[in-house]
Amino acid sequence: MASIGLVGCKDNSDLPQAGSLDAANVEGANAKTASQSNTAPNDGADNSEADEQKKSEQHAANANNSTAIVEEVELPHLENRNNTGLQKSFRYVSNNRPSKPAKDVEIDSLDDLMALFSSLNYDYEAWQRGHRAVPRLTFNHVSKHWQQSSHNLPVNVKKEVFFRLMAPLILRANEEVLLTRKFIQDARADDSNLIILANRYRVTKDNQQPLTDEQRTQLLVNVDIVPPSLVLAQGAEESGWGTSRFTLEGNAFFGQWDFSGNGMVPKQQRKELGNYGIARFDSPLDSVKGYLFNLNTNPAYQAMRQYRAELRAQDKPITGLELATTLDKYSERGQAYIDSIQGMIRYNHLELVDETYLSDDAPLHLIPQGD
Numbered sequence: 001m002a003s004i005g006l007v008g009c010k011d012n013s014d015l016p017q018a019g020s021l022d023a024a025n026v027e028g029a030n031a032k033t034a035s036q037s038n039t040a041p042n043d044g045a046d047n048s049e050a051d052e053q054k055k056s057e058q059h060a061a062n063a064n065n066s067t068a069i070v071e072e073v074e075l076p077h078l079e080n081r082n083n084t085g086l087q088k089s090f091r092y093v094s095n096n097r098p099s100k101p102a103k104d105v106e107i108d109s110l111d112d113l114m115a116l117f118s119s120l121n122y123d124y125e126a127w128q129r130g131h132r133a134v135p136r137l138t139f140n141h142v143s144k145h146w147q148q149s150s151h152n153l154p155v156n157v158k159k160e161v162f163f164r165l166m167a168p169l170i171l172r173a174n175e176e177v178l179l180t181r182k183f184i185q186d187a188r189a190d191d192s193n194l195i196i197l198a199n200r201y202r203v204t205k206d207n208q209q210p211l212t213d214e215q216r217t218q219l220l221v222n223v224d225i226v227p228p229s230l231v232l233a234q235g236a237e238e239s240g241w242g243t244s245r246f247t248l249e250g251n252a253f254f255g256q257w258d259f260s261g262n263g264m265v266p267k268q269q270r271k272e273l274g275n276y277g278i279a280r281f282d283s284p285l286d287s288v289k290g291y292l293f294n295l296n297t298n299p300a301y302q303a304m305r306q307y308r309a310e311l312r313a314q315d316k317p318i319t320g321l322e323l324a325t326t327l328d329k330y331s332e333r334g335q336a337y338i339d340s341i342q343g344m345i346r347y348n349h350l351e352l353v354d355e356t357y358l359s360d361d362a363p364l365h366l367i368p369q370g371d
Helices: 048-056 110-119 124-128 144-152 155-186 192-200 213-222 228-239 245-250 284-297 299-313 320-324 335-347 350-355
Strands: 103-107 364-368
Touching: 103 110, 110 155, 155 192, 155 213, 155 228, 155 284, 155 350, 192 213, 213 299, 228 284, 228 320, 228 335, 228 350, 284 299, 299 320, 320 335, 320 350, 335 350
Parallel strands: 103 364
Antiparallel strands: none
């Protein structure tokens, strides 16, 4: 079968003629609450795709300024990136990336959205030609109409919309992480921003002293990208393809727990685990950033960070399939959860998304007509 992910459907013949886009507006500000590591059931989520897949193959903390302390660090420019091989976007940021604010684009229907994808060379045909650039798209929320109408869409169309809208956010969040890594590598040991980063990423605690070489090395272990294939699979799993109550009410795509008292309370809260809720975020982009920050700071995912560092040191691909093996603590389901995430990556060929990179074209933020 054709890859779903960014490859998508071969044509739009099965698309409804009057669908409604349910994601939009500018990239938001900051996560509204602190979030924790575990996940919870997604009230009202659509999990119908899990059945289809089985048939075929069976501290996180406030994300406010958690990555890009320095926005304009120059990294090597990628020339002819379509021919430079796998995962260059995991190492480099283009010097030609846009700096202007995103332009508003009104979307009235699903057909409008698919037409926009095609105009941006973000469709099946472009993928087949070897095009791997992903447009810089953002949106502010997922509407209730998506939860209601997505049940009536063909499964492959629902997946394509979800993956294509989420992939730009993931690449954007990873880009900020790479910029921060470059700053960490170059900054003086007594740079105040470097010291703040070390405290934020739990390398030091309330430290005001210059970083040692060992601490700088550990900080680089913690501040690193997460493969888009893994983020897409977990986002789909945790949010029910963007249909869960938590996604609709608080842009919570990854089920991060919040013990601050400000989270969204599950309908079946387990009192023995404490007074927890699901963390809210101002935008889907902030949710992605919060998820990356969670994996990069929470003690539960130390094994993931160490394995990722080993792969990078050995110049080996950092893949979602590999890193998923370390996420037994992300869900109470343990190994069954890992198997589910790996199955979703394989079934949807999401490993191919790890070859993509952000376009240097001007960013766009999507606004449904009447929003």
